[in-house]
Amino acid sequence: MAVRTIFRDFAFSAGESLLPKSIRNRGVLLAMRRAASEWARDGYVLSYPKSGRTWLRTMLGSMVCSQYGLKIDNPMELQHFWKLSSDIPNIGFTHDDSPNLKFGHEVDKDKSRYRNKRVLLLTRDPRDVLVSYYFDAKNRMKVIDCDISTYIHREKGSIDAIVAFYNSWAEARFVPRDFLWVSYEDMHSDPRQVLLSTAGFFGLPAPDGTLLEETVEKASFRNMRKAELHDSFGHERLRPADPQNPESFKVRRGKVGGFVDYLSSEDIAYIDAYIDRNLHPFFACYFSKEKIAQSSQQQVGDSRNPLSVSTMVGGDRTELRASNDNYRRERLVRMAAAIALFASGWIANELDTEFAPPANAASLVSEAQEAYVASSVRAQMASQIESSDLDRGEILHATGVELPEIPEDWVVTDAQLYPSDLGNSVVLTMVTADDERVSLFAAEEDTSIGDSPSMDLNNGVAVAYWEDGQAALALVGELEAPRLLELATTLDRES
Known part of the structure; x- marks a missing residue:
């Protein structure tokens, strides 16, 4: 078994138990986790x-x-x-x-x-x-x-x-x-x-x-x-x-x-x-x-x-292989990065003895739409106090959910923790620069949905969903699907 593979599997199994989410999902360690995910x-x-x-x-x-x-x-x-x-x-x-x-x-x-x-x-x-x-x-x-x-x-x-x-x-x-x-x-x-x-x-x-x-x-x-x-x-x-x-x-x-x-x-x-x-x-x-x-x-x-x-055209396909001129230098850089990651106890994924499939889009879409309905009802109730203060660092520290950067010309009208089947979740209600009301649902959840926004329709309501690092994200709004996908892509690029 290759040394790199042994190191990868050991590091991936050790770091998750050594570092709490509030640490490994922030700052340098978060950046290291993302870099190591690529490295692995x-x-x-x-x-x-x-x-x-x-x-x-x-x-x-x-x-x-x-x-x-x-x-x-x-x-x-x-x-x-x-x-x-x-x-x-x-x-x-x-x-x-x-x-x-x-x-x-x-x-x-x-x-x-x-x-x-x-x-x-x-x-x-x-x-x-x-x-x-x-x-x-x-x-x-x-x-x-x-x-x-x-x-x-x-x-x-x-x-x-x-x-x-x-x-x-x-x-x-x-x-x-x-x-x-x-x-x-x-x-x-x-x-x-x-x-x-x-x-x-x-x-x-x-x-x-x-x-x-x-x-x-x-x-x-x-x-x-x-x-x-x-x-x-x-x-x-x-x-x-x-x-x-x-x-x-x-x-x-x-x-x-x-x-x-x-x-x-x-x-x-x-x-x-x-x-x-x-x-x-x-x-x-x-x-x-x-x-x-x-x-x-x-x-x-x-x-x-x-x-x-x-x-x-119609002939045998030639297998095309090319050695990169910078291969040796890159190996040294990767080795140095690997040592740093090992020292920090980093992990990008749990190494379970039994395979647990990641959450799928259907569950994320359903949870996001339920959260959207709840936030809409909440906005109409005078007894429910909306909180427009958004502290992304505080939310990350408390929940492990990293929210994307919000465009400067969008207004956050409410930010609430939300109990969902996906675990720690956050719902943001926002108004875009064009006065469109949307809801962003975010949960810390391993998914298989892909890192670029995709679309779904649930009960006639459009939902755009994607993953960003360790967060599963879904944008909901009573908008035309192409427009909602455009807004989701904007959020994805901001992050």
Whole structure:
């Protein structure tokens, strides 16, 4: 067992019992916990939303459960499995700074946080991504309400954001210690080889033939669709917004090239031209057929990693690995940081003998809405004294809940402790600069909901929810879903 893994598991199990929440959730130690959470990751699976990450995650999680004898209902919780065995790598799953919530020029190009990590980048034809994300945003998250042509030309997260995200990784693919590019199209054509390559990339045992077949079949489109319909995983990541609307399913169609069924010839021409003009040639397989035909004999990529169009279209995918020039220096820096963290008794997660799954979005949304109703009633009662004094440090010290920074032009009208099933919780009632009344619910709770705001509708009321460090946050208000998501994103960026 690697020394780093032994140290990680010992430090993670020791610090939680040594340091009270009032200390470890403040100031320097809080910053150290967050830095150590990044340090503890062995690698990441990154993708733009709707690129097949749920499929790959389910295959990989199911395989690991079988290999290590884990009795876990939801294989998508793979990022927590390392707590059960030091032999399981600590793999994070992220959409990398939520490019789907941005215009292209806003997409982050700095990938230095992934230096000395293994990064698997999962991509999909931008046209299929565009269509799939449109239906997800309209029917599941309910954050847009326009036709698909309008979405393509005007909304955030459209073709310019997808291309900008791909370009950022084409330029930064040498930043991580190891880099593997896998495509959705690869998974369709040969899911067994993708699973084998992914397992080897992250240092997992290679599955035998029987396990490989069972894993691929369990995660097939048919079985994933059935699992979503019956809520087999008990998780919002695999639950339809409306079982009667096939376009509201997470596992919607799973078709390669399905965009042609939804886009007009004019929209396809516009997207093709945008991709041909702006997409980095590293992803030349996504150029239009016309441009691929013209470039089929030309070399694409850069001198360190030449790839031809013909190689990347229908041929074997080359495993792309790159050693970072700063690897040795970074190892020394990380080692020094690790010693400091060990000396402080830091921990980022509990290392329980039995796996306890984190809270899901459904419980957070429900609690947040109940708190919103309670705060609304309280505001109408003359006998209930509202407290607009907000001392974030005092709340953190007393409850362990770290609240985000509130924008200067927002007014806090009430700040109260709130008893919830999630433990210590706080509710803030606020009025935004545009005179909109919203309620922020915050609890100290380990979740699996992701660090960028997502949307849900509960009894007709929009709720935006996300996690920030050790806090689970939800913003509630009787506003249109896109506006509430915008406000939640503002709070997330303030913090």
